[in-house]
Amino acid sequence: MCTVEKIIDETPTVRTLIFSDQVLSKVLPGQFAMVWIPGVNELPMSVMVTQENGKAAFTVRKRGESSTGMYNLSVGDYIGVRGPYGNCFDIKDGKLLLVGGGTGLVPLLRLITFCKPSHEITLLIGSQTKEEVFFEDLANKLLENNKHQVIVVTEDGTYGKKGFVTDVLEELLEQNSFDAVYTCGPELMMYKTVNLARSNQIFVQASLERMMKCGVGICGSCCINEDLVCRDGTVFDGDHLMQNAEFGHQHRAKSGILEKI
Amino acid sequence: MATSLSTSIGTLTLERPTILASGILGISLNIFERLYRAGAGAVVTKSLSKEPWDGYANPTIFSVKGGGWLNAVGLSNPGAPNFAKMITSNKDVPIIVSLVGSVEDDFDFMVKQFENCKVSAYELNLSCPHVAKVGLEVGDDVELVKKIVKKVKSLTDVPVIAKVGLGTTNYLDTVSAACDAGADGITAINTIRAMAIDVETRKPILSNKIGGLSGTPIKPIAVRCVYEISSKFDVPIIGCGGISTWQDAVEFILAGACAVQFGSVLGEHWTEVFAEINSGIQNYMEQKGYSSIGEMVGQSKGS
Numbered sequence: 297m298c299t300v301e302k303i304i305d306e307t308p309t310v311r312t313l314i315f316s317d318q319v320l321s322k323v324l325p326g327q328f329a330m331v332w333i334p335g336v337n338e339l340p341m342s343v344m345v346t347q348e349n350g351k352a353a354f355t356v357r358k359r360g361e362s363s364t365g366m367y368n369l370s371v372g373d374y375i376g377v378r379g380p381y382g383n384c385f386d387i388k389d390g391k392l393l394l395v396g397g398g399t400g401l402v403p404l405l406r407l408i409t410f411c412k413p414s415h416e417i418t419l420l421i422g423s424q425t426k427e428e429v430f431f432e433d434l435a436n437k438l439l440e441n442n443k444h445q446v447i448v449v450t451e452d453g454t455y456g457k458k459g460f461v462t463d464v465l466e467e468l469l470e471q472n473s474f475d476a477v478y479t480c481g482p483e484l485m486m487y488k489t490v491n492l493a494r495s496n497q498i499f500v501q502a503s504l505e506r507m508m509k510c511g512v513g514i515c516g517s518c519c520i521n522e523d524l525v526c527r528d529g530t531v532f533d534g535d536h537l538m539q540n541a542e543f544g545h546q547h548r549a550k551s552g553i554l555e556k557i
Numbered sequence: 558m559a560t561s562l563s564t565s566i567g568t569l570t571l572e573r574p575t576i577l578a579s580g581i582l583g584i585s586l587n588i589f590e591r592l593y594r595a596g597a598g599a600v601v602t603k604s605l606s607k608e609p610w611d612g613y614a615n616p617t618i619f620s621v622k623g624g625g626w627l628n629a630v631g632l633s634n635p636g637a638p639n640f641a642k643m644i645t646s647n648k649d650v651p652i653i654v655s656l657v658g659s660v661e662d663d664f665d666f667m668v669k670q671f672e673n674c675k676v677s678a679y680e681l682n683l684s685c686p687h688v689a690k691v692g693l694e695v696g697d698d699v700e701l702v703k704k705i706v707k708k709v710k711s712l713t714d715v716p717v718i719a720k721v722g723l724g725t726t727n728y729l730d731t732v733s734a735a736c737d738a739g740a741d742g743i744t745a746i747n748t749i750r751a752m753a754i755d756v757e758t759r760k761p762i763l764s765n766k767i768g769g770l771s772g773t774p775i776k777p778i779a780v781r782c783v784y785e786i787s788s789k790f791d792v793p794i795i796g797c798g799g800i801s802t803w804q805d806a807v808e809f810i811l812a813g814a815c816a817v818q819f820g821s822v823l824g825e826h827w828t829e830v831f832a833e834i835n836s837g838i839q840n841y842m843e844q845k846g847y848s849s850i851g852e853m854v855g856q857s858k859g860s
Contacts, residue, residue, distance in 0.1 A: 297757040330616075334758045338615035362615075374758050378620070510618040512824040514581055515630060516603070522587035527827060551609035552584045552635040 803837020
């Protein structure tokens with residue numbers, strides 16, 4: 297068991313919980329851990345970077361009962377952590393475009409920490425509104441030694457550019473050339489991002505989310521057609537995803553029944 | 558003479574003796590096809606119920622020392638009607654449909670859902686150790702076991718296999734009841750009732766508190782059960798419990814099993830394990846001069 301050592305309020309609905317764990321502090325971008333909140337539930341969480349050695353974090357948005365239970369943890373509370381599980385982004389050289397929405401930014405920020413100084417990085421941050429924007433300052437700080445730009449897009453236009461993050465992505469792809477696109481966030485955003493990147497002949501990968509129970513490829517809860525998000529993913533190539541009829545369209549409920557996204 | 562991995566459970570002939578155990582990954586036809594391509598001789602579905610079940614809240618699965626897994630998933634499944642629809646397009650994969658229910662009528666309803674599907678066999682889950690009124694609670698009631706097996710036998714021509722586990726009734730009495738009622742095979746064993754408690758929080762780890770133990774720690778118990786069943790009954794046995802290597806699979810065959818099931822091992826070795834175990838069995842057969850699986854079954858008993 298780990299203890300929550302520090303809590304950062306990122307927005308009115310998002311918190312980052314920091315704890316000590318040597319192994320998780322070094323996970324690859326896209327890998328996740330199963331996090332047990334005693335008495336509440338166990339959730340798959342992408343592992344967030346911290347500024348301190350030997351520490352790892354989870355960034356959670358309160359939404360359902362389980363994520364709210366995690367959000368409501370206090371400093372000193374216990375969490376059970378197992379992992380890391382899953383694969384990671386394949387980081388290409390050159391100009392990279394990162395497209396993140398909400399807590400989907402977590403693996404993208406970790407990806408940034410694996411970049412070389414020669415990488416030129418554009419990070420698109422999507423949010424509904426100004427007060428839900430987070431990680432902009434942290435991203436700029438992590439990228440201070442790289443040629444970079446961080447572009448925030450809010451749906452209501454209260455901060456940064458107005459519109460959907462994929463609208464800005466479309467403009468960027470028209471005006472610039474990139475060597476690779478990486479995305480994590482709401483699935484419809486990822487679906488559009490993968491499509492746009494592929495239609496511009498750019499290598500693209502997405503880190504997917506599905507309901508998980510075991511995290512290790514036993515239970516099958518997170519299957520998307522013949523792939524297991526926990527074991528074959530979380531990161532998939534865009535070319536592979538576009539042959540998967542469930543990507544962007546369907547996910548499984550707890551019982552295993554396919555539902556529309 | 559060429560060695561063959563082909564094996565039979567009653568009228569069901571499989572190209573290979575390695576079967577995906579119930580509860581593991583068995584949720585989409587695409588995954589079944591993938592596992593079949595990876596070397597599985599057959600796949601058993603998750604245990605299906607009349608209605609969709611969500612199962613228990615997480616934590617539902619927890620790894621324990623020595624290669625064991627503790628689980629109380631709670632038989633989450635999309636329900637027999639939904640599942641049957643999904644596998645109507647199955648062409649080549651030998652699918653064994655696992656069913657779970659409380660009374661004969663449940664099984665009657667469920668088997669009828671699969672009338673238009675290619676189903677190789679039914680496996681009746683009489684042994685899930687962590688859901689009330691089904692599984693072990695049914696397996697412990699030998700009269701009910703008889704009624705259910707008879708009912709399913711009357712509804713289908715494909716083999717009907719009873720999956721037994723260690724409950725409060727002597728499991729050999731459950732096997733006897735299933736055989737009397739005409740079961741074509743026995744799968745032994747299921748997970749064993751078990752639990753784990755976190756010492757820091759002083760709480761049971763599984764949300765259901767009690768679950769079933771699978772994996773390496775239960776293998777010697779499962780081998781003993783297969784040995785006992787094969788010594789007392791003339792019925793095809795599928796050995797299940799803690800198999801993670803070809804040596805384990807051979808051990809079950811020598812104890813009396815004509816095929817094996819496994820699943821927990823996928824947590825460590827993933828889908829390659831089917832091909833690894835198949836080729837290990839084949840090499841062993843060549844070394845020992847066996848030409849068929851059938852020749853090996855029960856060979857630990859001497860003459």
